[in-house]
Amino acid sequence: MKFWRYSLTALASLLAAVSASGPTDGEAAADPNSAVVKLTADDFSSFITENPLVLAEFFAPWCGYCKVLGPEFSKAADQLNVSHPTIKLAQIDCTEEEALCQEHGIKGYPSLKVIHGSTDAIEDYEGQRTAEGIVDFMVQQTLPVVQKPETVEALKEILIASERPVIVEIVPKKVKKSAKKNLETFETVAKSKRKDVSFVSITGDELVSEFEDLISGAELKEKTKLPQYVIVRPNALDDATLLSDEEPLTAESLISFIDTEIIPYFGEINRDTYMLYMNSPLPIGYYFYNTAEEKAKVEETFNKLGKQHRGKINFVGLDAVQFGRHAEILNMNPDVIPLFAIQKVADNLKYGIDQTKFPEGPSIEAIEEFVADYFDDKLVALTKSEDLPTPEEVAATPVIKLVGHNHADIVKDTTKDVFVKYYAPWCGHCKTLAPKWEELAEVYGSNKPDAEVIIAHIDHTANDVATPFKIEGYPTLVLYPANGEIDEATGLRSPIFFEKAREVDDLIEFLNENTGNKVDGDKLRKALEESKKSGSSEKRDDSANAAAEDDDEDSDDEEAHDEL
Known part of the structure; x- marks a missing residue:
């Protein structure tokens, strides 16, 4: 779909x-x-x-x-x-x-x-x-996937002239038999990552010795029969990083090493670089600035923090003149710049330095303390939530409204089957589904105290909620079945996703097959339809009787009038 x-x-x-x-x-x-x-x-x-x-x-x-x-x-x-x-x-x-x-x-x-x-x-x-x-x-695009310079001059030219990170494979004269697979892994990864990194392989005492003289920060091991791998960042030969020994080297571990180490200590997120950060599993520390001068004042601090916490968080600058609206997504005020916030992408958690305390932007000391508190787990996440629905709102519609403040409480009620629509108000598919979702909720009497199946929805753009899965599109329809298996990370039940045609018949069929309480939706729907028909018939009879009574009254009035 x-x-x-x-x-x-x-x-x-x-x-x-x-x-x-x-x-x-x-x-x-x-x-x-x-x-x-x-x-x-x-x-x-x-x-x-x-x-x-x-x-x-x-x-x-x-x-x-x-x-x-x-x-x-x-x-x-x-x-x-x-x-x-x-x-x-x-x-x-x-x-x-x-x-x-x-x-x-x-x-x-x-x-x-x-x-x-x-x-x-x-x-x-x-x-x-x-x-x-x-x-x-x-x-x-014109170079071999893995370059193999044969002279010191050729190696220097690659390292010094490169505008992208270079990963260098140092191959010993004698490679341990079990580690020869590492060389094949390096070639395989080079084919998939060449757009991000230059791949170089060197061997021989002279080349390796010259390479060690050129770089610093990565001390090569001597008398090893394992290939060694070093990331060299552009214009930073004094800041190379060595991948710790691994036998055998796996594509996953090499890619993880590359993806972590090619990101600058303090980079800039924009149209050209944002996928680099989006593909990283690490939290992101955003510093919003209005001018280059504002960014320059914190550059040294963030480079220091980036190096200190390498592999744990990525720090980036964000030009608020162009992308200031992103502050709203982080639950921060885009009108108060500079600002600093951290987003833990995997858990959809956001933390920000109090803007009321720093209306002119946070100080360097405040940033350093905030980052330290983040790693000491002392910060309270900024939770975005709409207001809780009032009793009158609950009674007015069969669909249960979830918000940031009640999502966990309702979804964690394991005695009930909870079917949730995660939507965005601007989503066309969500708007088409809305009346069908309300009809479904009416079938199950979702807003009644004794309902066993809860049909709910939540505006995912206006509420921060934890889920045991990534919401990658709207609408996302998820059933948390009664007495289902619990996800340890979130405390919620493991979800069952609805991925069929979004018609009421298909939704009921899905619930018939997957609810823990085994509620028969077809029977409920039939009973509701009969109730509506009966109600309509009674209303028609009442209307007819009322009309007859009106006629009698009119007749009596006429007779009375005649007598007068």
């Missing part, structure tokens, strides 16, 4: 919303004097066939972010034309070449596609949208 999917932190949609309009200055089309090639439907296929590696930008002249990308795209094309002339950058104006853009499934602008010498070998560009990022990404 298809439904709208969203990032757990909702930042992805926020960034997308900002991107939808974008700046209005500048030209989306590349400088005509640059090395960017303008392609049309007439020459697109032949150009792709003639060139082994092409980055194609599908754009519209009115698109704000196309206008931002235009100059960067031109600059990157000119640089590559000098350093790597076989790499070509091209533009396709989708307002002129509609059919060509439709053929390649272009649904938004700008769309960047990497094409390897054939229209059958097209993949999405996943690098940064700056000249430097484009050049670095495209050059990486």
Whole structure:
């Protein structure tokens, strides 16, 4: 079943919303004097066939972010034309070449596609949208998956010139037989992670010795027969990190090491980097700032905290001028900037420094104390909740309204089957389901004190609640069955998800099959329908009797009138 999917932190949609309009200055089309090639439907296929590696930008002249990308795209094309002339950058104006853009499934602008010498070998560009990022990404496409420099000069050039992290595999002259699988694992991971990291493998005393002289922070082990793996961050040879010995090395452990170590101690979250942070399982510490000067004042502090708590939390700066609305998602006031908040994404918990105490922004001391209290488990989460429903509201509708303050109490009642709709007020599918959900609740008498099946709903965008699963789309329909197995992390029952057609018949069938109390929904529905028919018949009889009585009264009145 298809439904709208969203990032757990909702930042992805926020960034997308900002991107939808974008700046209005500048030209989306590349400088005509640059090395960017303008392609049309007439020459697109032949150009792709003639060139082994092409980055194609599908754009519209009115698109704000196309206008931002235009100059960067031109600059990157000119640089590559000098350093790597076989790499070509091209533009396709989708307002002129509609059919060509439709053929390649272009649904938004700008769309960047990497094409390897054939229209059958097209993949999405996943690098940064700056000249430097484009050049670095495209050059990486020309290199072996794992580079194996044979000279000290070649190794130096890779490490010093790289704009991305480099993971170096140090292979001893004699590899322990059981550890030879590690070398294969390194190659496998390199194929899947090459867009984020450069992979290098070295061996030989001279190269290894030179590598040790170049870096610091990662002390290699001597006289080992195990391959060793070191992350070297760009422009930071003095801050390398060694992966502790593991035999055998697994793809999962190597990827985890890479994903943790490539993130800066204090990074910047924006359109180009947010997926890096969203894919990390670690909590995020957000520092919202208005100006570069505000960010610069805390840079040293967050770099220190990031290094101290490496692998436990990611610290990021967020430009409040562009993305200040994200503060609301963290239950913070977006009008009071700078601010600092921590989000524990896995548990949907949010913590923030009291903005009333720091209306001009938290001090460095306050930030350090707050982070220490977070790791000492001294902080109280900021819980967002609507008001509890009043008795009158409960009586007025059969659907039970859940909010942040009552969600756990109702869902933890193991004597009842609780069927919950997690929804968003703007969700079209949720609006379509609403009357059917109310009809379902009426069948089960959900708001009656003796109801065994509770039909409930909660606005997930307005209430913070803990669930034993990730809510990745709306509506999410979940049954917590009576006397079901308890999830240790949340204390809630293990859920059963509804994933069929959202019709009342299907919902009742699902409950018939899965409720712990074994309530027969079909019987309840039939009884309700008969009750309604009976009620309607009685009402009709009452109306007829009332009409007859009115006629009699009218007749009596007339007779009385005649007598007078």
